Amino acid sequence: MPIYIDRRLNPKDKSLGNRQRFLKRAREELKRTIKEQVRAGKITDVDAEHRVPMPARGTSEPTFRPDRSSGERGYILPGNKEFAPGDRLPKPGASGGEGGTGAGRGGSDDDFQFVLSREEVLDLFFEDLELPDMVKLNLKEAVAYRPRRAGFATSGSPTNINVGRTMRNSYGRRIALHRPKRQEVERLEAEIARLEVESDKLGGKQLEALRAELESLERKRRRIPYVDPIDIRFNRFEQQPLPNASAVMFCLMDVSSSMGEREKDLAKRFFVLLHLFLKRRYERIDIVFIRHTHEAREVDEETFFYSTQSGGTVVSTALEEMQRIIAERYPSREWNIYAAQASDGDNIAGDSERCASMLRDELMQLCQYYAYVEIIDERETEIFGATDNGTSLWRAYRTVGDQWPNFQMTRIARPADIYPVFRKLFARQSASPTRR
Amino acid sequence: MPGSKSAAGSKLLFAGSDWNFATLSRTYDAIEKIALEELHLDVYPNQLEIISSEQMLDAYSSVGMPLMYQHWSFGKRFVFEDHLYRSGRRGLAYELVINSNPCIAYLMEENTMAMQALVTAHASFGHNHFFKNNYLFQQWTDASAILSYMEFAKKYIARCEERYGTPAVEVILDSAHALMDQGVFRYRRPPRLSSEKERERARERLEYEEQTFSDLWRTLPPRTSEDDADEVEQEVAERKKKLNLPEENLLYFLEKNSLILQPWQRELLRIVRVIAQYFYPQRQTKVMNEGCATFVHYYIMNRLYDQEKISEGAMLEILQSHTNVVFQPDFDDPRFPGINPYALGFALMQDIQRICNEPTPEDREWFPDIAGTGNWRETLLDAWANHRDESFILQYLSPTLIRNFRLFLLKDKSSDPYCEVASIHNERGYEAIRAALARSYDIGVSQPDIQVVDVDLLGDRHLRLQHNVKNGVLLDEESRDSTLRHVCRLWGYNVSLAGVDAETESRLYETSATAG
Numbered sequence: 001m002p003i004y005i006d007r008r009l010n011p012k013d014k015s016l017g018n019r020q021r022f023l024k025r026a027r028e029e030l031k032r033t034i035k036e037q038v039r040a041g042k043i044t045d046v047d048a049e050h051r052v053p054m055p056a057r058g059t060s061e062p063t064f065r066p067d068r069s070s071g072e073r074g075y076i077l078p079g080n081k082e083f084a085p086g087d088r089l090p091k092p093g094a095s096g097g098e099g100g101t102g103a104g105r106g107g108s109d110d111d112f113q114f115v116l117s118r119e120e121v122l123d124l125f126f127e128d129l130e131l132p133d134m135v136k137l138n139l140k141e142a143v144a145y146r147p148r149r150a151g152f153a154t155s156g157s158p159t160n161i162n163v164g165r166t167m168r169n170s171y172g173r174r175i176a177l178h179r180p181k182r183q184e185v186e187r188l189e190a191e192i193a194r195l196e197v198e199s200d201k202l203g204g205k206q207l208e209a210l211r212a213e214l215e216s217l218e219r220k221r222r223r224i225p226y227v228d229p230i231d232i233r234f235n236r237f238e239q240q241p242l243p244n245a246s247a248v249m250f251c252l253m254d255v256s257s258s259m260g261e262r263e264k265d266l267a268k269r270f271f272v273l274l275h276l277f278l279k280r281r282y283e284r285i286d287i288v289f290i291r292h293t294h295e296a297r298e299v300d301e302e303t304f305f306y307s308t309q310s311g312g313t314v315v316s317t318a319l320e321e322m323q324r325i326i327a328e329r330y331p332s333r334e335w336n337i338y339a340a341q342a343s344d345g346d347n348i349a350g351d352s353e354r355c356a357s358m359l360r361d362e363l364m365q366l367c368q369y370y371a372y373v374e375i376i377d378e379r380e381t382e383i384f385g386a387t388d389n390g391t392s393l394w395r396a397y398r399t400v401g402d403q404w405p406n407f408q409m410t411r412i413a414r415p416a417d418i419y420p421v422f423r424k425l426f427a428r429q430s431a432s433p434t435r436r
Numbered sequence: 437m438p439g440s441k442s443a444a445g446s447k448l449l450f451a452g453s454d455w456n457f458a459t460l461s462r463t464y465d466a467i468e469k470i471a472l473e474e475l476h477l478d479v480y481p482n483q484l485e486i487i488s489s490e491q492m493l494d495a496y497s498s499v500g501m502p503l504m505y506q507h508w509s510f511g512k513r514f515v516f517e518d519h520l521y522r523s524g525r526r527g528l529a530y531e532l533v534i535n536s537n538p539c540i541a542y543l544m545e546e547n548t549m550a551m552q553a554l555v556t557a558h559a560s561f562g563h564n565h566f567f568k569n570n571y572l573f574q575q576w577t578d579a580s581a582i583l584s585y586m587e588f589a590k591k592y593i594a595r596c597e598e599r600y601g602t603p604a605v606e607v608i609l610d611s612a613h614a615l616m617d618q619g620v621f622r623y624r625r626p627p628r629l630s631s632e633k634e635r636e637r638a639r640e641r642l643e644y645e646e647q648t649f650s651d652l653w654r655t656l657p658p659r660t661s662e663d664d665a666d667e668v669e670q671e672v673a674e675r676k677k678k679l680n681l682p683e684e685n686l687l688y689f690l691e692k693n694s695l696i697l698q699p700w701q702r703e704l705l706r707i708v709r710v711i712a713q714y715f716y717p718q719r720q721t722k723v724m725n726e727g728c729a730t731f732v733h734y735y736i737m738n739r740l741y742d743q744e745k746i747s748e749g750a751m752l753e754i755l756q757s758h759t760n761v762v763f764q765p766d767f768d769d770p771r772f773p774g775i776n777p778y779a780l781g782f783a784l785m786q787d788i789q790r791i792c793n794e795p796t797p798e799d800r801e802w803f804p805d806i807a808g809t810g811n812w813r814e815t816l817l818d819a820w821a822n823h824r825d826e827s828f829i830l831q832y833l834s835p836t837l838i839r840n841f842r843l844f845l846l847k848d849k850s851s852d853p854y855c856e857v858a859s860i861h862n863e864r865g866y867e868a869i870r871a872a873l874a875r876s877y878d879i880g881v882s883q884p885d886i887q888v889v890d891v892d893l894l895g896d897r898h899l900r901l902q903h904n905v906k907n908g909v910l911l912d913e914e915s916r917d918s919t920l921r922h923v924c925r926l927w928g929y930n931v932s933l934a935g936v937d938a939e940t941e942s943r944l945y946e947t948s949a950t951a952g
Binding site for chain 1: 457460461464481482483484485486487488490491493494497498506507508509510511512514515516518519538545560602606613614615616617618764765766767768769775841842843844845846847848849850853854855856857858859860861864865869872873875876882884886903905906907908909910911912913914915916918919922
């Protein structure tokens, strides 16, 4: 008789520690991959699992192994059909059956991809954004759920017994099975008592019958319990996501030729981050992309980030477009409106003031939050970093910022500069006075 | 339960595909009876563990050991296996067996009862017998100690990580893993002197030197340059002898002689080396080990069926997975992964049985010792105990098998633009094919032969390695140079590797890594 051990209930993820070590080791390479995927993918895709190719650098395991292309060797192969000694076969280029015993193992490493979980992806994505830990935690947190009553169940914990429902079932069952009522028993007992007193006269025959009847009633009562386990019902709860209002996020971007690859990449990270923030707070988020040169148009994400358009720069056209879309599709009493604008600060002369006044007088009343980022050259940070001076758009927007606390503006040159824009947005989250 | 009732009524051990511990142990007893009484197997006590598929994946990635220290490379392997499994490109093995005493075999919970029976026969009797009786395992591994050693290793490495930091430990393990293939003793056991004996000898030597000390030697005139060359050569020979050079086990050499390693780092090298040595016999007996296990399960299952202990349905299922396991695609088949050790091993074992029972005249000529003796059980038991893949194939691969597999020998010279068919399955080719196939299972041939040849511990401490190049097969350069850097990291001083042709002794290449 052998020893049998049931290990099925042992902890499963024995390899989890090793997996983490492996990811840590491949961190740089994975980070680059994720960055590229973020750059190429959709804003909403960041918040999900990602497939990444197996990182090669830093995780190679070198050994002294023979070089397949050198020397002289012999292979024994099965399944000869037509060869005779002395036959010559041209060597196959890169692959083929002649790989010998090990051919199947080594080569497949390259095209092999594996899946990073959402948490792992966000970790990598956050890494050079320099988010405070608390913020990271908050963004990574899954949607909050609240238990909600949802009908009844036949199993559950005793604290959740629904007495009303249970008693109703018990009552029905008692009727169906003809469980003798207490009054019936009591009536019979009274009758017996009465008869016992006067028994002498009328003889015991009736009394005996009554007693037998009483006994059968008692037996029946014992057999059919008052409350049976099958009567019991429990309140059932369903985990429901916390009801959040919907939000719409406007992404506005200048796509004139002055916005290069770097600028667009920074802008994209900014939009991604805003989306992540909003996703924590709202169940449903629409994203509207508006790009502008000297005229503005709503476009899809692909066009927004990748196609170029030439022309001048009139920022107010984008604001007008946004206004039009809000009026058309997103009434502000139903939607929380967020807007994020990225630009290099260029604007046609005289238009900046118009933008500022549009924001001051109309848009800011509709928006929950408006963030403006000006993407500047890394060298310019030194010049502009401290002063309020700057492009005409910057100067004009300053006046909006003074009036509206939910208007944020900043200059960014590096990924790490993006987060401060959100500081205020996040700080407000604890209070969270969202409109519905 | 109708199933168990009908099983109890007839002789069937189980009915249906569900299993429980009662059917498992009932079946085990029936299998054990056949294994011990009919096949005369000799096994370690068995321990069968039921695991889930996730746990099987876990076990895979830690090289099949139930206990393993943590390292990122196992995470890499896990990610890899997990991917293959999830994308459906590879199924999981039905079983995993560990050469330990008691012999641990894993059964997957998803297996049907028929599969559990098959796996029990295969692992707990086939592999188990092989582990216990094969001379390589007997000589090189200690089945009763391996689990407690692994437990020690795991704890020790975890403690080192706590004390010295994970990166410091990882660096040493990385380097040690790179040299794992060069971390085994192939031909001799490690010298085993008890430390006490060693100290005793050192003291004696010192005493002798003191006794024979003479101040006169100091007054001799300095050597002339003429006998210098001679002297140097003698010195080199002397110090090589002292260090036991040449040394094939690089990890052993580094562990004992590296001047820069801390005691705990030496212990890490030792752990990696011990594990490498533990797996060394398995790598040399893949064909035999699987052949033995497959033959045993095939025999036992058929016997159970003959005794009407398993139903026709279960037998069909067993046969189906058996044929899957021993399937050998042809070389031009897209599924061809190389010669399937299960197929070759099983065919060899069955062929021995055939030769013993119903030999052809050809067999009588090739195998006069065993042909027609009818003594196949003893012949197999003897072969399982006393051979490794190379010698086994060299002795037992029959012309019949070569014809059945239609084996042919293809010569591949890197200088030629073509491969040449050297031998096929005909009278002239049998010997050549048999020898070539045997050679391809010789680890000494397929693994590069790299040895420590010289080091001057009192001088510049330059460590010299030599690669004995056979048949002109060089090393993959990129991998070679990174591995050499790993050697350099463990040695701490300059290291160089020279490739020397084994026949002509001409120097083919030389590369070095400098300590920085």
